[in-house]
Amino acid sequence: MAKEKKNNTKNENVPEKTGAKIVIDTLLENGVKDCFGYPGGAILRVYDTIFHTSELKHYLVRHEQGAVHAAEGYARATGKLGVLITTSGPGATNIMTGLADAKMDSTPILAITGQVGTYEIGTDAFQEVDTYGMTIPITKYNALLKSPDDAARVTKEAIAVALSGRPGPSLIDFPKDVQNGLSSNYKDVKMRIPAFHVEKPEISGSVDEIINAINRSAKPVLYVGGGAVISNASRNIIELAEKAQIPVVSTLTGLGAFPGDHKLSLGMLGMHGTAYANKAVMECDFILSLGARFDDRVATNTEDFAKNAIKAQIDIDSAEIEKRVNVDFFISGDLNDVLQKINPQIESVSKSPWAEHVQKLKIAHPLAFDEGGSEIKPQQLIYELWKKTKGEAVIVTDVGQHQMWTAQFYPVKHPRQFICSSGLGTMGYGLPAAIGAKVGVPDKDVILISGDGSIQMNIQELGTAKMYNIPVKIILFNNGYLGMVRQWQELFFEERYSHSTMSGNPDFIKLAAAYDIPGKTIVSKKEIEEGLSFLLSSKGPCLLEVSIPWEEKVFPMIPAGRNYENMIEYEHKKDKGSLVSIIPHNPQK
């Protein structure tokens, strides 16, 4: 018989609860309503508690990686905590990718993993792995829960740390005997971590200098990152940009923090950013980072990035300040609070020659692709989707060319409207994240844009979408290739396409049909309208497979490590039809 952990602080007036019940109740007290997971031997007591807890809705995924990405999608779409539950051993190792993903993209999730009994830890027991040790570098907070007396405190800490400051993943490793053990120590328990880890930090740094720099600069640019979404700073960013007529560029995670269709929006910058965003960065004399981290896809070359500009940075995580690129001024603090302080002191500009110049950059350097023949160009389909959905759908993508085309041609308008794996670039993120997002925001259209490679990494989650009738709308760009890999091989490895073809792809429509999910394939331009109508009018989950030319590439492109002068704007091949130019980041007036 399994030994059970006894409680040491017996409180006569408070009824005892199992460790499992304390953890679940603490989740409920903190507003958790949904979770994703997969049961197994070392987590059965928790699942038994869930069986009795109707306030907590649990979604059974088909693979634990699906659970962690669903929790991420849920958190990204709502700003709330995403929760997932798995068993020990393989259940825990299957979520490693998602934890690392959430760490990179600052996504607040909480993983609860079963563990062998405390009396068995270290004996290589059945399904034992060192989950605690393995997750140290990929969590913001992790704990091995050793006694039911600590269950409430540790759960509170895990939730608070995941959501506070720069958010991230927390993990509680939960041994069997601690799940079963009893304790009455769960009322009004206090956290034991130092307060500064969970409280909003004070604003510190060069506030006046940054105000002056904004007011004095002739050619300023705002560089918006994921922190802008997290701190709910959109309204103040719009105010700042409009007041001083400052053009805005965005990172992949920042998309939507500033409306993509705003006159001052230049879309995404960096490796696959728009030419006008990158040119504005090259020309500017002042660049202000708002919750962005000068990563290598943006500051492709740290020496030359915005070479002539005074650089300034606002971030809640002071370790991000000067991590890669040196800045002249910085403020650490919550972005929205900082902007509230700064904005009143910004001088209004009615007419800005710089902003007008930047509008001309858009016209001179639009996004462009070869029209081709009758085949469908992915850029065009995405732009049509944008028009048909009035730019209002929640967009989730996988990783690859389709992700970049979507970032370019579907300018989202709102924060939390564009969801993808940015920092880790996790193929297979899309489908489960879209499911999680739809669970989080059931009233919005959630559209997944995926690739034939990526979707096969977590295709089993079609079963989850079907089981709970979660109406994710899937657009699958089928180019028969790991397209992004193929593009690099074409450009940098003299067309040696080493293991980047996906021959052996299944019939995706039949595959969806096997899950009783309706599907449709389109191959020619004239079918775009019909295909999108099918997608948008479907009530349940559905799949639109779009066959696209295998040789299509993503442009603009700045090769890795090179500076912005090396940007390739587009490649025009005369035999591939005339050049189509689109400026998605222009108000349609």
Place this chain on the structure above:
Amino acid sequence: MKHLLSVLVRNHYGVLSHVSGLFTRRGYNIDSLSVGETDNPEYSIITMVVNEEPKMVRQIEKQLYKLVDVIKIEDLTQKESLQRELVVLTVETNRANRQEILALVEVFKGIIVDMTDSAVMIEMSSNPRRIETFIKVFSEYNIMQIARTGTIALEFPSGRSRKENSKESK
């Protein structure tokens, strides 16, 4: 450049893994690391000698502050502090060199903790630099075994009050 950091942490099983993990993961160079409980068993002090440029050391401090178990970090490099290391070594001796060795131990104010007719075991505690010299001197002989701690350090109370006074007078 060598920096001496004193890190106050919550004392529990995973702390050292978190701290050392940070160093491996981000490739920071660490010369020595020593851990011990404080007077309050809930807290430990980790003293580390980091060999990095000042800008990198600031980054290390900020990364350390992100670990939830870290309560306070002090950079003792620029402060007046007492620094101590302990080395214990066993040197082979013979009739001819024994007197010479004992004289050197005397010079370094070491302690003879054990002795046979063919070896002496010597204990010496001092600042890292004198420990280096001590080891260098004894490597002229046959060092049979050696064990050495990392640096621990504490700011001088007199140094601290001097600084605080000058702050107030400003």
